[in-house]
Amino acid sequence: MPDKPVFLTPEGRDKLQQELDNLINVKRPEVAEAIHSAKEEGDISENSAYDAAKEQQAFVEGRIMQIEQMLKNAEIIDSRVATGLVVLGSRVKVVEKGTKDEEEYQIVGSAEADPNKGRISNESPIGRALMGKKKGDSIAVKTPAGELHFRLIEVW
Known part of the structure; x- marks a missing residue:
């Protein structure tokens, strides 16, 4: 079954792309560094900093996948088409x-x-x-x- 289209305005697509870029280029490295630092503290079985960093990593990776899927299925709507009717983007x-x-x-x-x-x-x-x-x-x-x-x- 094909994925459901995600209707986006050009501005919405740009906003999602910026969020994706930030997650990949800023947040992902920050989380990786937090995990590395927490591992250096020793035993990770009772390390709350490690657990928190792993939770943050799961959130970041999940959001990256979600945005990538949305952008893959995006149908950009052009509200500049002057039809006089209410359409997506109107x-x-x-x-x-x-x-x-x-x-x-x-x-x-x-x-x-x-x-x-x-x-x-x-x-x-x-x-x-x-x-x-x-x-x-x-x-x-x-x-x-x-x-x-x-x-x-x-x-x-």
Whole structure:
């Protein structure tokens, strides 16, 4: 079965590549040095510094493998294609019906999602509801608290 594509903006790909470079060129050597130093302390069977360094090594190597896999399966999305429709990479402004509160989001793949920064996954309830919509469309989003209704007021 082929791996699931990882949708990334060019910025998201660059950020992952920078993280990978840092892990390989900085963190991996630091962890190797920490393991070496801990081994020099003698018996490693009761050496907490050695155990901590090995745990850090497992984390770093796991993250390297995860990022490499994500980059291998990356499909770069170009939000500059002016379709007028919400696509991956689009920025949108919505207003909840009955309020004047406007919210801005960028629709990104799940690997880049960060709701605190307004970057929502195309797989999230609101992201799914927005995909393929155009300015002026109404959307309904099912949430645990009930259904919310929004109007899409801008797409760029």
